[in-house]
Amino acid sequence: MPKLTSTLKNSRHTYRAWVTQVCNPGPRRDYKRYRQSIMMTVSLALFLVSLSITSVAEPALKKGDQTPNWMLQDTSGEWLWLYKVLPQHDATILFFWASWCEQCRGLLPKLQQLQNDNPNIKVLALNVWETQDPTDYLSSLGITLTLLPKAESVAQRYQMAGTPSIVVINNQRQVLYVEQGANKDSKLLQSLAPFLHQTPSSSAKSSRAKGSPTEAPPVTMSPL
Numbered sequence: 375m376p377k378l379t380s381t382l383k384n385s386r387h388t389y390r391a392w393v394t395q396v397c398n399p400g401p402r403r404d405y406k407r408y409r410q411s412i413m414m415t416v417s418l419a420l421f422l423v424s425l426s427i428t429s430v431a432e433p434a435l436k437k438g439d440q441t442p443n444w445m446l447q448d449t450s451g452e453w454l455w456l457y458k459v460l461p462q463h464d465a466t467i468l469f470f471w472a473s474w475c476e477q478c479r480g481l482l483p484k485l486q487q488l489q490n491d492n493p494n495i496k497v498l499a500l501n502v503w504e505t506q507d508p509t510d511y512l513s514s515l516g517i518t519l520t521l522l523p524k525a526e527s528v529a530q531r532y533q534m535a536g537t538p539s540i541v542v543i544n545n546q547r548q549v550l551y552v553e554q555g556a557n558k559d560s561k562l563l564q565s566l567a568p569f570l571h572q573t574p575s576s577s578a579k580s581s582r583a584k585g586s587p588t589e590a591p592p593v594t595m596s597p598l
Contacts, residue, residue: 434533439549442531446522449509454522460545463496464569470500470529470539473511478538482517492570500525502537
């Protein structure tokens with residue numbers, strides 16, 4: 375009799391466990407949500423990987439290419455769109471720089487002088503991989519160029535591997551010059567020669583009349 379009683383108790387215990395497992399859908403619902411979460415995470419990861427592969431595969435910018443559009447915030451928080459800047463000037467210089475770059479320190483005053491002497495040329499100072507406040511740094515040098523901090527996304531898109539790097543673009547969105555790393559054989563002024571020492575109005579009239587920029591007077595600025 376005790377053995378029969380023990381068997382019945384075990385049977386009731388087994389039955390309750392079976393009923394709980396079959397009739398309680400909670401764990402199954404949790405497992406379903408967990409599986410859906412895993413699938414969404416995997417899908418998102420694959421999407422991000424595909425984006426990175428696409429960006430890496432994009433060819434490097436070269437002379438004659440049409441520049442892509444981008445937007446960055448300036449130091450006042452205003453958004454600057456490249457395609458809105460380009461039509462306002464005969465040439466726009468994108469200067470990728472950092473405060474720790476010694477060559478950048480030497481180029482910044484020359485680019486400031488270049489813009490001051492040629493109102494039809496715009497210089498955008500795209501600060502990248504910075505370790506200090508770029509605004510204070512430019513102020514200490516007396517530089518008033520348009521500063522665009524945190525410009526790493528543009529540098530990556532243009533495949534700029536270091537500083538200083540320079541891209542010159544005309545008002546038709548065409549790349550005129552690309553240089554990575556300043557050197558004594560820089561052709562920057564040569565690429566800008568048709569636009570030097572002109573006012574925006576005279577340059578624009580000349581471009582419309584002949585379909586191309588006019589010849590510029592001899593360059594007197596010290597080499598970059």
